[in-house]
Amino acid sequence: MSIVPLIKVNMVGVLDDKDTVLEAAQAFGSLHLIPLVSAQKELEAVPAGLGRDAVDALRWLVDCSDQRRPETRADKFDLDDVVEKTLKNRKALKTCQDLLAKLERRIQDVEPWGEFSFSDLAEIGDNRLWFYVVPNGKLREIDPSDKILETVHRDRFRSYIVLLAPEEPETGAMPVPRTHVGAIPLSALRQRHEDAAIDLEELELERQALTKWRFVLAQNLAAARDTSARRRAALETADTGRVFVLQAWARRDQVSEIETLASKLGIAALFEDVTEEDAPPTLLENAHAMEAGEDLVEFYQTPGYRDWDPSAIVYVSFIVFFGMIMTDAGYGLLLLLFLFLFRKKFAGSALGRRMYRMSCWLMVSTAAFGVATGSYFGVAPPEGSILNHFKILHLKDVDTMMKITLTIGVVHIVIANFLRAWHERTPSGRYQPVGWCLVALGGLATFLGQGTVVATIGPTSVIFGLLLVGFFGSDRKVDSVASGGLRIFDGLAALARIVNIFSDVLSYMRLFALGLAAASLAETINSLSGQLNQSVPGIGILIAILVLAIGHAINIGLGLIAGCVHGLRLNVIEFFNWGLKDEGTPFRPFKKEETRL
Known part of the structure; x- marks a missing residue:
């Protein structure tokens, strides 16, 4: 896990060649452009002639349930004609559907009166x-x-x-x-309804026939957006006389590729290192297995360029927290089966593939914690069975589960502070997080080691950590009484965060609480269905099965929501609060848009 080092690129060329250079830079696809001039904010993403009409037409064709084989040759494609026919079809089809619904209601109202005419x-x-x-x-x-x-x-x-x-x-x-x-007779209403139904079928067939153009239409839209992006980029370059300057951020390891590109285009490429005054965007780079962690991190906050990349830690901890919240082997294996059956739905994009891998690990974590707590759709394994030997956690053992969740919280926050200290460069930035690590570990040792020697070491660690935090409350130099007073004030202000670290550690108790709630609800559903089966002979078993299916479906839905919300919240609120200092801007490469359906 790392934040990719960047370098500033200045491309200088003849103004007449600007369009060619921009098109080549867009094809290169690895430059984050720096606006040198304020562009027109109202510049639309799709130019006139294609506009929202074409976007709406494409959406209408893609949403059609019956798709024709896509036509890939553009020589037979007339954009304006296809867009016009598609939008006309959409309007007519919706009008026909409204008419059918109106006639159905009218027939329903008139039918009891029978056939009559005035x-x-x-x-x-x-x-x-x-x-x-x-x-x-x-x-x-x-x-x-x-x-x-x-x-x-x-x-x-x-x-x-x-x-x-x-x-x-x-x-x-x-x-x-x-x-x-x-005044319209019932027979006339029924005839109109039949005519409208036939018209609707013809309009649906027309829509189905138009779907063959969806791929070529998507290509035209992608090309239009690429053109629009180049038009905006052209407005953000610095033009002086016959010369233009295009400035961008690029990966440091791509310098040779950029030089080759510049040489091919016949322009000059000048490189500048990042300075303290610069605010470069943040480009995260992780191993293939951890890429989904970048999506989790950027969902809430992009770390600053001079900060560190928490993607891998957030990814692993999110999977662990999710499993602790759902904590049922049956749920995990069932959802894992569904993921396998619908795996092709995720294969269409890189984001989909990342989400599929992460979802599989989330379900594996859920199943693993379910085995550890002995919960299989809320049913505990029989005594003496093989599965019962793997039951090492007891959700209803409040004292033990509190100790486990508080330990997880302390470890998570200590990791955040340690990594922040590792990447900081100032004494305050380095030693304050170390002090908070000692406070958190000392408090945990005091809580866990009650009645042992460890309990005496804990308070000492807390006191030493607080002294470290207070002394390194800031990097202010003491060269006068006033500055000394301000240094003391900074130290006291830093110590006020002891309330934050205490409340943040307690926040991890939700892992135990939500896991216990999910397991208890599953047991209640099983108990209720069993009582229904016994109290209603015969049909009771059908009612019991229905209660089981609906009840566990609701519990799974609640577990998915709680696992995502609270599992992510502990990372992006508590963990980021102690681990990250600055918020950055994501690296957005200037590249051609992919054609997607």
Whole structure:
């Protein structure tokens, strides 16, 4: 694990060659550009002519469930025509779906009234038809002596009544407001519904046919974004007369490659080392197995360029913490099986492959801690069995589990302070973390070694650590009474963090609490399903299986959320708080965009 050393590159060339140089730099794909001039902030990612319409069209085609074989030849592709047809299809298809839903609701409302059509007013003595849906319990409130009405349909709860009158009856004449049925007969509504359903099928087939252009459309969008990125980069170079200067950060080990590129382009390449005034971006580099740790770190905070890379430690500790929180062998193995079955879903990108590897290790950790605590879907292994021999942790042994989790917390924070001291260069930066290491270890020794010789060493370590922290509270030079007073104030301010280290260590108790909660919930689910099976003969076993499936699914979901949130929180809050000093900016290479579907 390391932060890659960088060097500042200045490319100087003729202004007429700037576009060529930018395209070559983008193809090189390893330069983090430094803006020398403020670019237009409103410059869009996709230029006019492609715009959001093309992005929306591509999304519409990619989301189609039935995909055609993609066309890869661009000679038959007309961008404007494909985008226009796709967006027209989307609008028509959504309109048709809305019409179908409206017709289905209308048919459902009209169906109880049966097939009818309105007669001419003159044929029925200038009377009109008024429709009412009356709950059966309110039928007694209707006075039929002064009304011409007919019940055309009745079910268990409602009666459908048609009233004949020249004007709408006054409020109160009927127990419910009238229903608006409309003038379109039921047969006509059904015919319209059938026509709309046929139109919808044709639109879906048209959408399916258009999906063959998704790959070429994605290529055009990627090329458009590349062009837009070069346009922005061109605005951020320093141009003077006929000369331009392109400045960027690059890996120090790529100097020879950059020199070769500059020679090929016929431009000058000048290199500068990083100075104290510079604020370079941070490029993390880890072994293949630990790459996912970079994603975990940058999810919350990128370490400063002059800091250290915590990716490997965060990766390992996150896996351990996650396993302690879920702590069930059955859950871990089940989810590991699901990961294996859906492994191809992760293979489409480098990020997906990293997440797949990390997810597998998370499930292995969950299974391992489940074996250690003897939890298999909340069921403990029988006494004397082989699995029972591997049960070395007892979640309900509060004293032991508290000691284990507090030890983990102290070790985690000590590692953070030690690595910070290792990478610092000032006396204060080096010895303050060492002092906090002594405080944390001394406090742990006092807690664990009660009644032993270790308990007497603990307070001594705490006192010595606090003296170290207070004395090296700052690097302020004492050359007067005022500066001496300020130095004392700095030391006292540094000592105030003893509250932080105490609360941060206690935060690791959540590992035990959440693990115990997950195991207890699993046991409760099993107990509840067993009681249901015994109390309801016959069908009880089906109810018990349903309770088991739903209950354990909920418990797994809660465990995944808790494992991710709290497992990551202990790293990015408690660990980073003691281990990292500065926050940096991530290294963003100027490179061509990949075509993705």
